[in-house]
Amino acid sequence: MSGTAPWPRVIVHADLDAFFAAAEILRRPELRGKPVIVGGRPGGRGVVAAASYEARAYGVRSAMPIAQAARLCPHAVFLPGDHAYYRELSERFRAVLERFTPLVEMVSVDEAYLDLSHAEHLVGPPLAAARAIKRQVREELGLTVSLGVATSRLVAKIASDLDKPDGLRLVEPGTEAATLAPLPVGRMPGIGPKSVERLQRIGVTTLGGLARMPVAVLQPIFGRRAAEVIDRARGIDPRPVNPAREPAKSVGRERTFSQDLTDPREIERVLYQLAERAGRDLRREGLHGRVVAVKLRYRDFETVGRQRRLPQPTSDHQEIAAVATALVARLLEARRAPVRLLGVRVAALSPAAIQLTMFGDDPLRRHRLNHALDDLAARYGAGLVVPGRVMGGA
């Protein structure tokens, strides 16, 4: 029976292994094979953000106080964490996943759902596609990822955890309930320690046991969610993968300077970088914006802003930068004083796909070029690909 049933949906849950710790080992290979704990120094009051598998062998777990982790594993290497670096790796992770489908929903920096339904002609059968994802993540990021492949988010999520680290677990259609049945109830997202305890008191310890319970018995524990919890325990979960879970109202970046800016060329360079990031965010979300706004804070904290409506929506950072530069120039004409903070924001957003076909070939080419630039930025860091003019050329 295995492998013969058709897949109504192909959902992949991808979860990088011990992400922050693995990221640190990636740039400090001498840490490989050692217990590494990210989250703070042993004397501090922080909690463990991530622990390498070598540290986990000593009982160290995420969210544990650092002091406790230090008692369990005093010889571990303790690191404070570098979220800008993790963010950058996360973007590269997303970029690899988006080669397989545009239907990628990032649920945290190191975790995503992909919907590969109806994509077999592009990415191959589910198992082959999953192997390709693992290989590309390893080759391009140097990190291992654990995958669960199933017909729903829930089963994919549970499956990705079963063979960690570097796992790959495929749950064939029709075998969902049987796969979940022997697992402890606490494996299901949303069933916390308190519910586990209450279920134990009524004799329910496995997801199979939970799946067989009448709704009325579970109502005191789960309230209105009782019926849904039973469905989930049977592996039924219709929730879609939604790449734009929280549609943004605007995108933008701002930066405060350690030394106030006075040089107009320096100001222009910063505006360009902020516009570049805003443009990248727009393109990543598949959006265009119609209003460009700037914010400027002077040394004495006086804060001023200006905005302009564009003739056409855009995600093109060169256009955003040009408008932002003109707006800031007007502000500086009104008051020329050292600048403490600059911000660029794009608002009045709409889906990009509609705009693309409306304005002929040129915006489309620009759009493709910008995507290529995003790839380069993801690989080599933002700000490397800057037109000559901004670099101080003609």
Ligand SMILES: [Mg+2]
């Ligand atoms: Mg993870």
